[in-house]
Amino acid sequence: MLVSRDSNPARRTHTAFYDVLEADGEVRVIGIVDVDEAHKRYGFD
Numbered sequence: 001m002l003v004s005r006d007s008n009p010a011r012r013t014h015t016a017f018y019d020v021l022e023a024d025g026e027v028r029v030i031g032i033v034d035v036d037e038a039h040k041r042y043g044f045d
Helices: 035-041
Strands: 014-021 026-034
Touching: 014 035, 026 035
Parallel strands: none
Antiparallel strands: 014 026
């Protein structure tokens, strides 16, 4: 049986926005949104 990911909110896909600071050896997360919000922001809806 196939179950849509949308039917289980705990399994939703998210998008992380981040900066890579190579000189410092760091990755800084600057935002996390669900996939629907990311699509709205970047015109994929």
